[in-house]
Amino acid sequence: MNKTDRLLAIVIELQRKGVLRAEDLAGRFETSVRTIYRDMQALSEMGVPVAGAPGVGYSLMEGYFLPPVSFTAKEATALLIGADFVELRLDAEFGTSARSSQEKIEVILPEHVREEAARLRSAIRLLSDRTAVTRGEEKAAFEQVRRAIVQKRKIRFRYSKNLPGPDGSRHSERTADPYGLVFSQGAWVLVALCDLRGDIRHFRLSRMNELTVLEASFEVPPGFNLRDRRSADDRNVIVRMLVDPAVADLVQGSDNFYMETFEPGEEGWLATFRVRQIEELLQWTLGWGAAVRVLEPASLRDRMRAEIDNMRKRY
Template identity: 75%
Template sequence: MNKTDRMLAIVMELQRKGVLRAEDLAARFETSVRTIYRDMQALSEAGVPVAGATGVGYSLMEGYFLPPISFTAEEAVTLLIGADFVERRLDEEYGARARSSQEKIEAILPENVREETARVRSAIRLLKEREAGTRGQEKETFKQLRQAILKKSKVRFHYSKSLSAPDGMRHGERTADPYGLVFSQGAWVLVAFCQLRGDIRHFRLSRMKELLVLKESFEVLPGFRLQDHRPSDDREVVVRMWVDSSIVDLVQEVNSFYMESLEWGMEGWLATFRVRRIEELLQWTLGWGAAVQVLEPESLRDRMRDEILKMQKRY
């Protein structure tokens, strides 16, 4: 980053965050504190009202704003594609705002940049998904949860798990404190404090039904930050299997959430998985037919034999 770009970026950073120390700016822009001092002096000489206080940091005088900033074609494309994603994946309210944002961005672009942006954008496309059944309901669920999170309101819903849990509860009503929404593995997930479990849990929106936003409010657990949250990994069952070379490319493309590694071995490709229960891999393994061979655990091998016998009786 050259000096001019860095000075502009410094002003934008101060405008966004208010007060920053020279050390913070030096770390942000990967330069020395002495260089930041020189940049501040240059900004002051250029008429930018920068105020500095010893032991506190630098800030912009109240009321100062940067004039409108122009975008490069790549920057504009990034923003427009981001708006496309919001329109496809979030609720109707945010979808309308995304379209409005796109129009405003396109309106302020110089003609040459607008033409270049249109050319680049035409080479990248997000396909519109079918708005039927579950997807439409999931968007409505997203909207309700988003509002509950902003208002800090508890929610109640019926939840269905994909497999029977160890406690036998596959379906049940939950009351939870919604902390945030996370898009992971192609699906929206609610991070919330579950009253039933007394701990933070994750709920896929596609499995939530009859959602109600309650009048009762909640407080986030002290020290919790969604940006820092990492779910605990309780996948303790290790599964290993040989994968035939004829399908290894397809297996890699599928990119199973449970797969830990896929390595070449003496008899072919060795795939290692970690799951909570063997049932989580049963259908996936059966789907590849004889092209995979389960090595361990023996419990999964037994389940595979049982399923194959059932299939033989049907066919």
């Protein structure tokens, strides 16, 4: 990074972080503290109101804003595609804001950058089919939950959970303090303090219905950081299957969430999965017919036989 780019980047960092020590900036830009001192002097001479306090760090004087910056074609493309993603995955209000931001970005781009960004963007497509776009019901839930998070208001909803056995699912009424939303494995997940369980739980928006935002408020506990949250992995059932080479590429390309490894063997490809319950793979495995054979556990082999017998009776 040359000096001019570094000076601009330093101002942007100060705007983002507020106060930074010379050591912090030196580490960020992989240079010496002495160089940062010289950079600060150069910024002051350029009229940038940088304030420095011994033992505290550098900051920009209140009210100073960096003039509009220019984007490269790749930077502009990243922002425009990001706005496309927001429109597909978030609620209608954010979708409108995303389209508005795209128009503003395109207006300020120089013509040659705008043309290059358009060329790059045309080579990348976000599909809006059922697997790529957030469903209407989920978008509606997202909007309600997002507003509840911002307003710090409790929510009540009916939650459906898949369970093993003949019943297949269970429904429960939940009241919770919504702390944040996480996009994981193609689905939106709410991180919330559940009143019923008395603990922080994760709820998939697609399984939530009859959602209501309550008048009661809540406070996020001190020290809570959404970025540090990880849902407990309770997938303890190992499943191994032998895959016919004729469909190996299709099975691997199916991008099954539960698949851990996919390795070649003497009789075919060995696929290893990790699930909470065998029912999570039952229908998927049946869909491959005789091209996929369950090696273990025996319980899944038994369920496969039972399902096949039931199918034979129907036909």
